[in-house]
Amino acid sequence: MKATRSPARDRVLNTATRLFYAEGVHTVGVDRIIAEAGVAKATFYHHYRSKDDLVCGYLEGQAALQRDAVQTLTGAPLDQINAFFDLLGEVGCGPGFRGCPFLNAAAEYADPAHPVRQVVDRYRRWFREFMAGLLREAGHRAPEATAGLLLILRDGIAVGSGIDDPVLVRAGIGTALRKIL
Amino acid sequence: MKATRSPARDRVLNTATRLFYAEGVHTVGVDRIIAEAGVAKATFYHHYRSKDDLVCGYLEGQAALQRDAVQTLTGAPLDQINAFFDLLGEVGCGPGFRGCPFLNAAAEYADPAHPVRQVVDRYRRWFREFMAGLLREAGHRAPEATAGLLLILRDGIAVGSGIDDPVLVRAGIGTALRKIL
């Protein structure tokens, strides 16, 4: 539990990220992760206290990726919001898209007090506040309430793209966004 | 597999429905269901081919409930849509609400070809066509596309009410609906 970065640890986290997202958290076992990561079991439990700990690490990683991604957005606040949802629509049409990792994980952890759910909650608070900040910056009349609507839209797009035809979902994003803003 | 209705079968389905929805499909085992239903294991496998078969039955039941619920809606088409989303907001604030059973199940079954996913797909097709029908009836200019937006809204509300503060989610439904329609 000492080193926060090592080749073996990275291999575990990358493998877990790939498998957890593609197949779900409960269906992928520790044995499979360490086998595909080419890591000994003792090494795994050296870096992660438990499987749930790894699940939290997986979601923290996803949250970090998204924070990095939105930092590349530039331009006026409303343009940034549009660009974010454009990106979401594009990613949703990409190969291997299987919905939002946070929503999928939340569906598997029913207890709201579970550490995994707390990571999900943190992500969602961040998203809401990020959107509210942009709206405030743009002089929107109701930043908080509208940020809530954008979160609903985000969830709907992520879920729909993962289950239904993502091309159809993507086609509606522009309209929806224009109506909300 | 003969009788489609019997006290023991009903007890199994009711117990499974309660547990699957509250705690998730993969976390609830067959042993627990038959114990809480007060049913012998042989009886369970007499009525259901497998656990997945029971999961399909659970979701079919939820779909039937929703079909029955919308049949009680009356009045003009747009009023029916408004009433549906009012009801969704109300249910989302109710005790024990844990999101949409179909979305939660889909999150646990990654394979789109799985029978469980097909039940989910059927439900979503029904919902979309139901909304499109009402919009067409109301003379809406773009019934199909708007039905897609309503599905996104529905998903966002269900997901958000299950994870975030459902009261906040509910407060935004009216605005969102007005902007979409």
Add this chain to the structure above:
DNA sequence: TCCAACATAGACAGACCTGTCTGTTATTGT
């Protein structure tokens, strides 16, 4: 040089999973 940290392989425990099977009892329709 030597120690500590990181890594390997893999056995093991104990619990839980789904699904099958044996055998008994009660009910019901003909």
Add this chain to the structure above:
DNA sequence: ACAATAACAGACAGGTCTGTCTATGTTGGA
């Protein structure tokens, strides 16, 4: 009365799950 159906109890098989443990090898820094 008799056969079929449904339900009961519970053992059992075979697999998987998480997590612990032993024992060994490698490597880099003081």
